[in-house]
Amino acid sequence: MHNFEFVKPGTVADAVAALKGDEAQALGGGQTLLPTMKQRLAAPETLVALSGVDEMKGICKDDEGRLCIGGGTTHAAVAADGSYPALSAMASHIGDPAVRNRGTIGGSLANNDPAACYPSAVLASGATVTTNTREIAADDYFQGMFSTALEEGEIITEVKFPIPEKANYQKFVQPASRFALVGVFVAKFADGVRVAITGASEEGVFRWTEAEEALSANFSPAALDSLSVSGEGMISDLHGTGAYRAHLIKVMTGRAVSAAA
């Protein structure tokens, strides 16, 4: 690891100011950034730890009944909360205990790894990502693998989840990392169903709109029978080909619908 400066501001405003420095990098739980720095694949000059910002931690409900999770809240805290059961269940299976007790929802979303779990929950729930400057709808937030709508130095302060009538997340794990080889989050709202897929596409998390239409008409695994997903544009690696991942999307979506219904 290369040398770096370390600062730990206590407020969002101070963190934003610290991130204006040259080659400054925000540090959430460090579960991706620190291993990357150890491998010398990243060498920021200043790390701005967000773990000291108390206003970014915690879980509450707003007047519209949305579950509001501070950007610095750990996966373990979300797992323990339980007021959005499918989301808590998803958070309880991210990585291992070390990852869950250090890693944060804001860090996961800012990184937008194409196989991370959280992006699928945020997209399927139609959540709103709140930053120090604005609110971003989930549909506008994710812009391809490792790409988001965030500007340089922008911090995710909170994520607001509308709570669906029914929801479930099914993950086919990559056994070594516990990342999703394919992960499917299905959320059924009064006005329709949203299905978000992670781990599969080279473009990162995406909505499977054909399945959403079929499931909005008939919320049962049988509604998926006539659908299929092409392996085109899906990730291929030693753990599975694109066609295999495409096949898993349908299987895991069916399981998620069964489990949610």
Added chain:
Amino acid sequence: MELSDSRTIDAPREMVWQALLDKDVLKNAVPGCQEMSGSPEEGFEAVVVQKVGPVKATFKGAVTLEDMNEPESLTISGSGKGGAAGFAKGGAKVRLEDDNGQTVLHYDVEAKVGGKLAQLGSRIIDGFAKKMADQFFTNFQEALEGPAEQEPDAEVADGAETGEKKKGWFRRMVSS
């Protein structure tokens, strides 16, 4: 990683060929390129900064143009070392086809990475290489045609001023 694609560029084949040999066009087209020096005959030296998720690497390397068959085909190849990150190399076989004053640009791209990049990033390399190739040819096309999307207002104002379609910067330069 290999991929093949083609795109139609609204410019004569001769002009597309000239653009392919132009240092500034290449510099603007290579995603993340900070510096580009040299000549088509002797090859170019390039510095490219790339950021993928948490990884940020600076590649220093060479870009060469080979198998030149004016104005039909050539091979662009580049290789660079990214320090601790490893190395990357890639090439594109480009073929230009005349189509009634427009040019169809066919390309076959091959990309390889090694070192820690390959070790840690196998699941994302194909997707990333595709994105880079796509960006390269999109930037290249825009140098000749002008940006694909324009503010409607700006277009109207431009049209009133010049009375013609907004041109790409390379086209403006060579036709002025």
